[in-house]
Amino acid sequence: MKLSRAVLAAVLVAGGASAQVGQAPRTINVSRDEENAINVLAAAAAQPNRPAQDAALAAARAASRSAEGRYAVARYQLDIARSRSDAQLYNQAVDALVESGLAPPDEMASLLANQASRAYGAGDMARTERLLARAVEAAPNNVEALTDYAQFKSRVNRRQTAAADRELAVQLFSRAIEANRAAGRASPESLHRRAVAVAYDATRPPLGLAQLGPQAIALARSLVAAYPSQVNWRDALLVYRDVAAAGDAELRLDIGRLMRASGALAGERDYLEAAQVLTTTSPGEAKIFLDEGVSRQMLDSTKPAVAQAIAAANRQAVAARAALPRLRAQATAGTGAQARAAADAHFAAGQYAEAAELYGLALQKGGEDPNLVNSRLGASLALAGRRPEAEAALHAVTGPRAELAGFWLAWLARRPAA
Structure with a gap:
């Protein structure tokens, strides 16, 4: 140390x-x-x-x-x-x-970490824990002290205190990342990834700590904001989907859309699973996903399963596009629900500018969940390349979909301003 x-x-x-x-x-x-x-x-x-x-x-x-x-x-x-x-x-x-x-506090934290390292090497876990806790107490914003104690708490194997240990580990990792941010330093990618992994794993069986779900999502968003690789986007959005979207088909659909936008879909399985979901939640949109999978050489269109999925998606896309004029006319003359339905159909067809216009109309007419509509308005504007308008719509999202808006904002932060 x-x-x-x-x-x-x-x-x-x-x-x-x-x-x-x-x-x-x-x-x-x-x-x-x-x-x-x-x-x-x-x-x-x-x-x-x-x-x-x-x-x-x-x-x-x-x-x-x-x-x-x-x-x-x-x-x-x-x-x-x-x-x-x-x-x-x-x-x-x-x-x-x-x-x-x-x-001085930071020096004391390092000294105590040295003692803790020796205690750990000697197999004295109780003394190790006491010393790591003292180090954090001596220097509450010392990143090394926070991380050392978090790593210990994330790995200690005690059935009676497992839940409390993991909760404290997640809190300590979060404090370490925030301490770096407050000091104008970038946290290492490894620290972000470890924090996400510990928080997410704690929400899964056998611990099943649902109360750590919000922290897992926040840490996942922090990961892609700092290190927006395709691998990190995939891991972060899968964490978000598993924690927040169980039983919510609409949210799963929108997370899948962001996965495609961020390049997080990886391999045949991802694309075929996404297409299967879209056949029931957004008919016609599967074609966009499958065409991209082929263009990225992640799907082999000569394989029977892939060819069958593409054929079915093409049929759905033709029918969906044929319905767009009718849906637009209904949106103009009808209710907020009809405007939203038309917007969803245009989004599914890849007509993002038109979708944005119709989502705006749905908001004007009312009667629809404004957070769902604003989140999709923001996504459509983002995909249409209209970043400032997209950010305004996404910042208006509150409630459960605020996390989705936050992920879109993290993606937009790396896009051109206009």
């Missing part, structure tokens, strides 16, 4: 001497005897004379009666141990620095 490189100021002021200690907001005060011994130790630490260093260390330890003095001695011992690559001497210095209680 990496420790801070802070060292004592070289000069101690005589007579109730004080010196700035690393990043600490306080000064330290030592007696004249302590000061003299520490000055000798400082000189010895700067030279490669091991006997002189050992003698100066022994004398400084004997002279140091105060916590400040012991902290100063341990600081120089740490430097000597580094120069010698002496692990035992180094560990003793770490323990002395922790015991002094004078280390």
